[in-house]
Structure formats: C-alpha cells, structure tokens
Amino acid sequence: MEALMEAVVIKDLCCTYDGFVAIDRVNMIVNKGEFVAIMGPNGGGKTTLLRAIAGMIKPQRGYVKVKGEIGYMPQKEHVNFEIPIKVREVVEMGIMSKKKKFSLFSKLSREEKELVNNALKAVDMLKFVERNFTELSGGQQQRVLLARAIATKPDILLLDEPFNGVDLPTQEKIIKLLDNLASEGVSVITVVHNVSPLIHHVSRIALLNRELIAYGKPEEVLTPENTAKTYGIPIPTTVCKEGYIHPLFGDIHG
Amino acid sequence: MGEVMIPFLLRAIVAIFIISINAAITGTFTVFRNVSFLVAGTAHAALAGAALALILESLGFHVPVLLGGVLFAIFAAISAGYASGRGKVGRREDTNTAIAISFALSMSLAVLFISMVREYAARVWGLLIGDLFLLSYSDLAIMFITTLLVIAITALFYRAFLYLSFDAEAAIASGVKVGLYDYLLLSTIALSVVAIMGGVGAILVFAMFVAPAAIAKRFAKSISRVFLLSFLISFSSGIAGIALSFYLPFSPGAMAAVMVSSTYFVSVFVKK
Numbered sequence: 279m280e281a282l283m284e285a286v287v288i289k290d291l292c293c294t295y296d297g298f299v300a301i302d303r304v305n306m307i308v309n310k311g312e313f314v315a316i317m318g319p320n321g322g323g324k325t326t327l328l329r330a331i332a333g334m335i336k337p338q339r340g341y342v343k344v345k346g347e348i349g350y351m352p353q354k355e356h357v358n359f360e361i362p363i364k365v366r367e368v369v370e371m372g373i374m375s376k377k378k379k380f381s382l383f384s385k386l387s388r389e390e391k392e393l394v395n396n397a398l399k400a401v402d403m404l405k406f407v408e409r410n411f412t413e414l415s416g417g418q419q420q421r422v423l424l425a426r427a428i429a430t431k432p433d434i435l436l437l438d439e440p441f442n443g444v445d446l447p448t449q450e451k452i453i454k455l456l457d458n459l460a461s462e463g464v465s466v467i468t469v470v471h472n473v474s475p476l477i478h479h480v481s482r483i484a485l486l487n488r489e490l491i492a493y494g495k496p497e498e499v500l501t502p503e504n505t506a507k508t509y510g511i512p513i514p515t516t517v518c519k520e521g522y523i524h525p526l527f528g529d530i531h532g
Numbered sequence: 533m534g535e536v537m538i539p540f541l542l543r544a545i546v547a548i549f550i551i552s553i554n555a556a557i558t559g560t561f562t563v564f565r566n567v568s569f570l571v572a573g574t575a576h577a578a579l580a581g582a583a584l585a586l587i588l589e590s591l592g593f594h595v596p597v598l599l600g601g602v603l604f605a606i607f608a609a610i611s612a613g614y615a616s617g618r619g620k621v622g623r624r625e626d627t628n629t630a631i632a633i634s635f636a637l638s639m640s641l642a643v644l645f646i647s648m649v650r651e652y653a654a655r656v657w658g659l660l661i662g663d664l665f666l667l668s669y670s671d672l673a674i675m676f677i678t679t680l681l682v683i684a685i686t687a688l689f690y691r692a693f694l695y696l697s698f699d700a701e702a703a704i705a706s707g708v709k710v711g712l713y714d715y716l717l718l719s720t721i722a723l724s725v726v727a728i729m730g731g732v733g734a735i736l737v738f739a740m741f742v743a744p745a746a747i748a749k750r751f752a753k754s755i756s757r758v759f760l761l762s763f764l765i766s767f768s769s770g771i772a773g774i775a776l777s778f779y780l781p782f783s784p785g786a787m788a789a790v791m792v793s794s795t796y797f798v799s800v801f802v803k804k
Binding site: 329332333334348350351352353356357358360361362363364367368371372374375376378379380381382383384410423426427436 | 563564566686687688689690691692694695697698699700701702703704705706707708713749752753754755757758
C-alpha cells in the first residue's frame with residue numbers, strides 16, 4: 279500500500295557537473311500529496327537535486343524514479359528579460375512545450391486555453407494576461423512562472439526559490455496555493471532559503487549539503503547537530519504558540 | 533543618372549527588402565538568444581569557407597563558393613553552440629566567449645586560405661565588403677531561396693527558438709530538446725548571414741542584423757512588434773543608404789549600416 283503512495287524515489291543518487299560532485303549518496307522518498315522543503319547552504323546541491331528529480335541531468339550513480347507528470351519552476355535568474363513576452367505567452371510555454379507544439383501556427387485547444395486561464399486565476403494574475411511579463415514586479419513575475427509550472431496540472435511540482443524577491447502578501451498567497459495543491463494530492467518539493475514561513479505547512483524537510491544531512495519531520499530535522507552539519511554552525515530554533523519549531527536564521531542564510 | 537542604372541537600382545531595392553526580412557527574423561532571434569557576436573563570427577567563417585572553395589577550384593575540384601561559405605558558417609555556429617552547451621544545465625562556457633574563439637579560428641583560416649589563392653583573393657574580399665549595386669539576378673535568386681528556407685525553419689520551430697531563448701532551464705525541464713533546437717537556431721542564423729553577405733558584406737552584416745533588432749527591442753511592447761519594427765528600421769535605412777549613395781560617393785551598404793548603427797545610439801540616448 280505504501281509503495282502506491284510514492285511519487286518520487288531517490289536511491290543512492292550522485293550527480294556531477296564536468297567531474298565536480300554536486301550531490302552524493304542522496305536517498306529520499308516523497309509521497310503523493312506531501313509538501314517538502316529542501317534547505318541547505320549555497321552550493322549545497324539543492325538546485326541539482328531538483329534538476330535530477332526533473333530528469334534534466336543524468337545521475338552519475340543511483341537513480342530517481344518519479345510517478346507522474348512534473349511541473350518545474352526554475353529560479354527567475356534563468357529568465358531572459360530582454361524579450362517582450364506577454365504573460366499569456368509565458369504560461370502557454372508550459373503546455374506548448376509538453377505538447378511539442380512549436381510551430382508559429384500552433385494553437386491551444388479550448389481546454390488548453392482554459393488550463394492557462396485557470397493557472398493564472400490560481401495565482402491571481404489573470405487580469406495581467408495581456409501585460410508584458412518583463413514590466414511586472416518581481417513578485418508578479420514569480421506568480422506567472424508558478425502559473426506556467428501548474429498549468430500542465432503536474433503530479434509533482436518542483437520549485438526553486440519561489441520566494442526570492444517576493445513581497446510578504448505574495449509569499450502568503452503562494453504558500454496557500456502550494457498547500458492547497460498538496461492537499462489535492464500534488465507532491466510539492468521546494469527549495470527555500472528560509473523555511474519559517476512554510477513551517478506550518480511542510481510535511482518534511484530535507485537538509486542538504488552535498489549529502490543529505492537529514493530528512494524528516496521539521497521537529498526531528500531541525501536539531502542543532504543537523505543544522506551545524508549543514509550550515510557550519512548550529513541554527514537556533516524557537517517554538518511558536520501553535521507548537522511548530524522555527525529556525526531563527528537571522529543573517530545566516532543558505 | 534541614366535536609365536542604364538535602373539536595373540541596378542531595382543536589384544538593390546529588392547536586395548534590401550530580402551536583407552530586411554532576414555534582419556527582422558534572424559536578427560531578432562540573434563538579439564533574443566543573446567548571440568549578437570555570432571553574426572560576425574559566422575560571416576567571417578563564411579569567408580574562410582569561400583576561400584577554401586576557391587583553393588579546391590584551383591586544384592580542379594568545383595565547389596560553389598557560396599556552399600563553402602554556408603558550410604563553414606554553420607560549422608562555426610555549431611562549434612560555438614557546442615562549446616556554450618546550451619542544451620545542458622549547470623556549468624557552461626559563456627556563449628560569446630565560445631563564439632569569439634570560433635571567430636578567431638575562422639578569421640585565421642580565412643587569412644591562411646586567402647594567402648594560398650592570391651589570384652582569386654579579390655573574389656573573397658568582395659564578400660568582406662559586398663556591394664548592393666553589383667548583385668546579379670542569380671545572386672538575388674540565391675538570396676531569395678535561402679531566405680524562404682530561413683522563414684520556413686523559423687515558422688516551424690518558432691516556439692522552440694523562443695522558449696530556449698527565454699528560459700532554457702524550464703524548456704529542458706518540459707522535455708524540449710534544447711540542445712538540438714539551439715543548434716538549429718544557430719545554424720539558421722548562420723545561413724541567414726551568408727544569404728545576405730553578398731549584398732552588404734561580412735563586416736556590415738553585423739550592423740544590419742544586430743542594430744535593427746536591438747533598437748526594436750527597446751521600444752516594442754510585444755514580440756511581433758520587434759519583428760515588424762526591425763524590418764522597418766532595416767528597410768528604411770537600406771533605402772536611405774541607396775538614395776544617398778546616388779548623391780554621395782559612398783557605398784549604399786556602408787551608408788545603411790552607418791544610419792542603422794547611429795539610430796541605435798540615438799535610441800539609447802532617447803530611451804535611457
């Protein structure tokens with residue numbers, strides 16, 4: 279029964295770039311409908327792990343098995359802001375790419391147009407559909423990129439730093455949306471610098487620094503020993519009145 | 533100006549029209565994909581290819597000069613694309629650095645080959661400068677057919693080219709064969725460059741390709757307008773260049789390039 283629930287299975291994973299070992303000996307299972315945060319220092323291999331799950335890089339050793347379609351939201355820094363592309367075109371990109379509709383004359387079907395509109399509605403950006411993507415604020419751009427990732431109705435949603443450059447209200451909206459998606463059965467895996475805003479929602483946290491230092495429920499993972507192994511110094515924590523453990527990053531961030 | 537000039541003038545105007553289509557389509561993608569330098573790189577690789585074709589001709593093997601140019605230009609584009617590793621995620625060489633090295637190699641080969649065929653060198657140097665008034669009907673026909681091919685490839689793979697230029701990382705994650713389409717895009721740019729080299733030469737092709745799209749991108753609010761505006765800027769500069777060359781003793785291609793490049797700097801000044 280348990281095996282049926284597994285959405286992502288990672289076994290003894292090792293990934294390298296031109297001989298440089300980015301991550302090694304990673305073992306992880308993410309179940310259907312789980313909300314997982316990946317944390318770790320810069321260069322700790324968080325993005326590499328996401329790319330490996332997305333099938334974008336071939337493992338040097340070990341394997342990644344995924345059950346279902348993947349939606350991927352890369353860091354905004356990968357986007358070319360020199361192209362005056364419309365919000366609608368950005369979101370269509372997700373569907374068009376999956377369907378391999380590359381011709382200038384390719385059109386979306388009525389259902390596909392509906393998917394685009396629904397995704398934009400979910401991130402509260404439908405009113406900006408004909409606006410130029412590059413003219414939006416950083417938070418609005420992040421929401422559009424999220425809409426692109428969810429437009430294809432993925433079973434597994436991978437997000438790389440979705441809160442970078444995002445204001446607090448937007449962050450709240452995104453967290454709520456991710457939480458809803460998880461409760462609908464989507465496995466959400468997100469890389470974050472600061473897990474605190476998510477802590478009430480995530481089911482498991484992975485601490486990654488080239489190797490998987492710890493993986494489990496927040497209260498089991500966020501121990502001084504584990505955070506010291508991950509970041510080089512222990513991260514103090516506090517427990518909020520609802521009983522959740524919050525790491526106090528202060529100036530320490532990944 | 534006598535009636536004798538009219539066919540030359542008409543051919544020059546048709547050539548500017550074809551050049552402007554190339555400037556709009558491939559010029560825009562050159563700027564979107566951030567490979568402006570590739571235009572100069574492939575143009576000079578084409579020179580090396582043309583010179584090699586002439587060497588082979590002097591040895592008794594007939595290879596069309598244009599074919600030599602196209603093959604070398606595409607080879608240079610693909611080598612630069614390979615070195616930049618667009619299809620792979622993670623670590624990669626800066627594309628412009630890879631193009632610069634490929635440019636240096638092509639230019640050294642061009643000089644080497646030209647020194648081996650001194651008696652034909654003028655034909656190769658002609659490609660370096662180009663002349664809108666010296667184009668024959670068959671030159672125009674070749675430009676036209678090549679441009680049709682460029683239009684067809686771009687129309688068929690428009691979104692793949694756009695997505696890999698906008699967000700290669702997401703495109704790879706969606707299963708787009710970004711490496712393959714990147715080679716195709718770079719090769720199409722190379723083909724387009726060689727197609728219009730006869731008209732404006734290897735040096736000025738750079739101005740005609742990069743400047744119109746770079747100006748258009750600053751003002752256009754949508755992608756289709758970048759294409760349209762690039763075309764209009766390129767075409768009007770070309771026509772103005774031809775008109776001025778009737779009154780001033782300058783090459784029309786050079787006049788067009790001076791105008792379009794100056795317009796770029798004016799546009800930077802106007803829209804800081």
